[in-house]
Amino acid sequence: xxxxxxxxxxxxxxxxxxxxxxxxxxxxxxxxxxxxxxxxxxxxxxxxxxxxxxxxxxxxxxxxxxxxxxxxxxxxxxxxxxxxxxxxxxxxxxxxxxxxxxxxxxxxxxxxxxxxxxxxxxxxxxxxxxxxxxxxxxxxxxxxxxxxxxxxxxxxxxxxxxxxxx
Amino acid sequence: xxxxxxxxxxxxxxxxxxxxxxxxxxxxxxxxxxxxxxxxxxxxxxxxxxxxxxxxxxxxxxxxxxxxxxxxxxxxxxxxxxxxxxxxxxxxxxxxxxxxxxxxxxxxxxxxxxxxxxxxxxxxxxxxxxxxxxxxxxxxxxxxxxxxxxxxxxxxxxxx
Numbered sequence: 001x002x003x004x005x006x007x008x009x010x011x012x013x014x015x016x017x018x019x020x021x022x023x024x025x026x027x028x029x030x031x032x033x034x035x036x037x038x039x040x041x042x043x044x045x046x047x048x049x050x051x052x053x054x055x056x057x058x059x060x061x062x063x064x065x066x067x068x069x070x071x072x073x074x075x076x077x078x079x080x081x082x083x084x085x086x087x088x089x090x091x092x093x094x095x096x097x098x099x100x101x102x103x104x105x106x107x108x109x110x111x112x113x114x115x116x117x118x119x120x121x122x123x124x125x126x127x128x129x130x131x132x133x134x135x136x137x138x139x140x141x142x143x144x145x146x147x148x149x150x151x152x153x154x155x156x157x158x159x160x161x162x163x164x165x166x
Numbered sequence: 167x168x169x170x171x172x173x174x175x176x177x178x179x180x181x182x183x184x185x186x187x188x189x190x191x192x193x194x195x196x197x198x199x200x201x202x203x204x205x206x207x208x209x210x211x212x213x214x215x216x217x218x219x220x221x222x223x224x225x226x227x228x229x230x231x232x233x234x235x236x237x238x239x240x241x242x243x244x245x246x247x248x249x250x251x252x253x254x255x256x257x258x259x260x261x262x263x264x265x266x267x268x269x270x271x272x273x274x275x276x277x278x279x280x281x282x283x284x285x286x287x288x289x290x291x292x293x294x295x296x297x298x299x300x301x302x303x304x305x306x307x308x309x310x311x312x313x314x315x316x317x318x319x320x321x322x323x324x325x326x
Contacts, residue, residue, distance in 0.1 A: 082299070082316075082318055117306040117317070118297075
């Protein structure tokens with residue numbers, strides 16, 4: 001709490017002060033609703049990370065949503081072809097703010113071994129990617145490392161909210 | 167040699183059908199009697215499954231004014247448990263022979279060959295792309311398609 005600028009109340013009182021941005025970031029980073037856009041074998045690794053042995057819920061990202069309207073984090077899991085690119089872009093556009101994008105696995109990061117006519121050379125060609133998770137496929141530990149990096153990013157960025165004057 | 171292979175060779179032996187026994191029996195009938203050949207193996211040999219259709223682009227053949235593409239068909243006989251391969255060659259703009267009246271699945275397989283190699287099949291009921299998007303120009307598995315050519319459908323954030 002001290003790190004994030006929170007102050008415990010005077011004489012050990014039952015309150016503490018903080019910044020609104022800070023507490024909103026704290027709420028947001030521990031309640032990420034993930035939308036997994038699974039197109040390839042990396043999906044197996046996402047399932048392994050999400051299920052009880054590794055348990056993605058420890059990071060507050062356990063509530064997998066299969067609707068872009070209800071999710072905060074778009075995980076691009078697997079190879080994206082040029083044919084699929086407009087669909088992926090549309091799904092990103094349908095998500096409500098605030099939203100983040102994670103490129104999961106080598107294919108989503110850079111196209112990987114598929115340097116050919118049909119494959120999009122990385123999800124960052126069409127989406128603003130926040131966190132890149134490398135690996136072919138990445139181990140669940142790597143996935144969690146990426147999720148923690150995203151949590152750090154969410155906490156440290158200026159928070160947008162509805163009644164905030166921009 | 168299996169009985170069924172022997173009979174195919176006997177039946178088409180007078181037309182000098184070339185064949186090889188490599189990983190599987192491979193036949194090279196001329197394009198003119200390709201339909202006769204398929205007719206025979208389907209009826210007699212009971213090659214009732216068409217496993218795959220593909221093509222090979224031999225670009226260097228065109229330098230000697232020879233054919234350019236080689237069509238490759240794989241058949242499976244459930245009765246005799248035998249697989250065979252059948253090949254014939256095509257010139258650059260020559261049309262292929264459609265097997266849609268013999269095998270239903272030839273429809274999509276031939277569309278895939280058209281999509282990748284640009285070989286049009288005469289008499290095919292629905293000759294359009296199957297894997298690539300409609301705006302895609304050219305045929306990606308041809309040897310003269312540029313290796314690094316990209317055709318993105320939407321304008322990218324950071325195209326190079």
